[in-house]
Amino acid sequence: MLKRIREMIKNAIINAYGAVELPGLELTIAPEGMGDVATQIAFRLAKILRKNPFEIANRIAQSIKSPYIEKAVAVKPGYINIFLDNLFFEEFIKKIEDEGLSYFQEPKKNIKIQVEFVSANPTGPLHVGNGRGGIIGDVLGNLLKLEGYDVSKEYYVNDAGSKMDLFTDSIVYYYGKLCGIDTKFPEEGYKGEYIKNIAEDIYFKFKDRYAKNGKIDKEAIRDLGKDFMIWQIQKSLARFGVFFDTWFYESTLYKNGDVARTIEAFKKSGYTYEKDGALWFRTTAFGDDKDRVLVRKTGEPTYTLVDAAYHKNKWERGFRKAIDIWGADHFGHIIPMKALIQGLGIPEDFLDVIIYQIVHLYENSKEVMMSKHTGTFITLDELVSEVGKDAARFFFLLKSADTHLNFDMTLAKKESVDNPVFYVQYTYARLLNILKKSGVPIAKKSFNANKLSEREERALLNELIFIKENLENISRTYSVNKLPFLAINLCKSANSFYQKHKVIGADNETERLHLVNATITALSMLMDLMGIEKKEKM
RNA sequence: GCGCCCAUAGCUCAGUAGGAUAGAGCGGCGGAUUCCUAAUCCGCAGGCCACAGGUUCAAAUCCUGUUGGGCGCACCA
Numbered sequence A: 001m002l003k004r005i006r007e008m009i010k011n012a013i014i015n016a017y018g019a020v021e022l023p024g025l026e027l028t029i030a031p032e033g034m035g036d037v038a039t040q041i042a043f044r045l046a047k048i049l050r051k052n053p054f055e056i057a058n059r060i061a062q063s064i065k066s067p068y069i070e071k072a073v074a075v076k077p078g079y080i081n082i083f084l085d086n087l088f089f090e091e092f093i094k095k096i097e098d099e100g101l102s103y104f105q106e107p108k109k110n111i112k113i114q115v116e117f118v119s120a121n122p123t124g125p126l127h128v129g130n131g132r133g134g135i136i137g138d139v140l141g142n143l144l145k146l147e148g149y150d151v152s153k154e155y156y157v158n159d160a161g162s163k164m165d166l167f168t169d170s171i172v173y174y175y176g177k178l179c180g181i182d183t184k185f186p187e188e189g190y191k192g193e194y195i196k197n198i199a200e201d202i203y204f205k206f207k208d209r210y211a212k213n214g215k216i217d218k219e220a221i222r223d224l225g226k227d228f229m230i231w232q233i234q235k236s237l238a239r240f241g242v243f244f245d246t247w248f249y250e251s252t253l254y255k256n257g258d259v260a261r262t263i264e265a266f267k268k269s270g271y272t273y274e275k276d277g278a279l280w281f282r283t284t285a286f287g288d289d290k291d292r293v294l295v296r297k298t299g300e301p302t303y304t305l306v307d308a309a310y311h312k313n314k315w316e317r318g319f320r321k322a323i324d325i326w327g328a329d330h331f332g333h334i335i336p337m338k339a340l341i342q343g344l345g346i347p348e349d350f351l352d353v354i355i356y357q358i359v360h361l362y363e364n365s366k367e368v369m370m371s372k373h374t375g376t377f378i379t380l381d382e383l384v385s386e387v388g389k390d391a392a393r394f395f396f397l398l399k400s401a402d403t404h405l406n407f408d409m410t411l412a413k414k415e416s417v418d419n420p421v422f423y424v425q426y427t428y429a430r431l432l433n434i435l436k437k438s439g440v441p442i443a444k445k446s447f448n449a450n451k452l453s454e455r456e457e458r459a460l461l462n463e464l465i466f467i468k469e470n471l472e473n474i475s476r477t478y479s480v481n482k483l484p485f486l487a488i489n490l491c492k493s494a495n496s497f498y499q500k501h502k503v504i505g506a507d508n509e510t511e512r513l514h515l516v517n518a519t520i521t522a523l524s525m526l527m528d529l530m531g532i533e534k535k536e537k538m
Numbered sequence B: 001g002c003g004c005c006c007a008u009a010g011c012u013c014a015g016u017a018g019g020a021u022a023g024a025g026c027g028g029c030g031g032a033u034u035c036c037u038a039a040u041c042c043g044c045a046g047g048c049c050a051c052a053g054g055u056u057c058a059a060a061u062c063c064u065g066u067u068g069g070g071c072g073c074a075c076c077a
Helices: A002-017 A041-049 A053-063 A085-106 A128-146 A162-178 A191-204 A218-239 A249-257 A258-269 A303-316 A328-343 A382-389 A389-397 A409-417 A420-438 A456-467 A467-477 A483-501 A509-530
Strands: A027-028 A037-039 A071-076 A079-086 A112-116 A150-157 A246-249 A272-275 A278-281 A290-296 A321-326 A352-357 A359-363 A366-368 A405-408
Touching: A002 A027, A002 A053, A002 A162, A037 A278, A041 A053, A041 A079, A041 A150, A053 A071, A053 A079, A079 A359, A079 A467, A085 A456, A085 A467, A085 A509, A112 A128, A112 A382, A128 A150, A128 A328, A128 A352, A128 A359, A128 A366, A128 A389, A128 A467, A128 A509, A162 A191, A162 A218, A218 A382, A246 A249, A249 A258, A249 A303, A249 A321, A258 A272, A258 A278, A258 A290, A258 A328, A278 A328, A290 A303, A290 A328, A303 A321, A303 A328, A321 A328, A321 A366, A359 A409, A382 A389, A382 A409, A389 A409, A389 A420, A389 A509, A405 A409, A420 A483, A420 A509, A456 A467, A456 A483, A456 A509, A467 A483, A467 A509, A483 A509
Parallel strands: A112 A150, A112 A321, A150 A246, A321 A352, A359 A405
Antiparallel strands: A027 A037, A037 A079, A071 A079, A272 A278, A278 A290, A359 A366
């Protein structure tokens, strides 16, 4: 709906000044008492046209004419404040009630986007940091779907690297012990209790089947350990409310020949050379500060090469945008990766990387190092058990990806009591209760926006008409942390309204029911988007 | 050393395509309930937006520098 207003302002500008190059037209909620919609476009135009912004605002305001707009006024330095006509609100309410949740669904854009996240090595349970990446990816995927993209959420399973060997050898050590075979515990092996548990689990199920003639079948142990871990990870993610469309195994890139093909493609690109027995790629030609090795002198491909093959695979699957969500410790990988995909003839902007800052763990005000190797970390499972799925999701979602997050388990437990997620759920439940109590099917009743003149009614209406605008903005900047604030603000307006004005039995009961109904639809959409449970009772 | 991220109320944090009086939650103080859920609402107190310069009609936001914290700079993943 606001799109129409934007079009009208654009037309007004063209009427007044001809075809000017518009630097982007941002609409905001006008300050209280100064209208409904505001724009500062006159300031932008002032620079281009070299004229006084107030003069420009005035001229635009005068040429804005539309049945949806009651009046447009230019204010002091150069704002244009627009008072919407009741017709606008009436059509808005009708549209959102007719279409329901699909009011927020943008038409299909036919662009395939892949969001890849979590992708933790299957060598240990997920920790709280994985939860942070998980929620960002999950919610961003949902949002992009809503914006009309063909979205696929993927988990990349690193099941072929050296970490996997360490993991295997760590299990083998304990499994061997159970079967009476002594092996050396790897120097950098995984020390967590779960390793022992996996070994015991394997022994319990298969006894010494994989330890014949004093030799342990490492391949079998590797596969069993991997499957066990992935199963664990999937379980943890499900409890956290995160689901993936696809699980992509690194090992398939070897099996299907992608790795070999990628090496050939790199060689053809003209950016490779041999040095010290290794194959290098000239990433410095694309802004990197040093070249990268693709194939080690041992003949083994590097992680970097395999990851390039993986992204080539994404491109060949038809994705035109790959959004990777990485922890800050992978930051250094961005520039080489972008260089590599360009070397493969893939446009640089195919890959967008969202970096989220590391989660620092505290216990009794002392920092705890998170490490799978030492086994000292708090798992995602523990977090979900302690504070609940919804509170855990909200906890991470509220914070923007690039702020450092200090995580204190005891604090998290305490904060879970007054977590804003309950505020949102409570608001939803009490609004829903009004509709239940009234028992009137409101759909058929006409809506007269004239009858909503109270301050709280108008504020809530204004909040509602801007939601689509805000969603679009959030999806463009990938800033999903703004979603909970959007929900909280909507709830604030809704609660102010609720507290002050009774709906049932009021003179304008019909109009208020429509307002409540539209608010529920919007809130419902936001909660779905964030993966927060909608409770009918609190 | 180089690159990137961060520094906003007592605490946890929002707020960057420069814009109207810098916001919220928690905590503190004071109010509101014969009525649809008080897990609510209303009000008050609390800010040299790390520091110093610069650009601009306008800077928390952009630029330069400084300080403090984090992350990265592998033939690991």
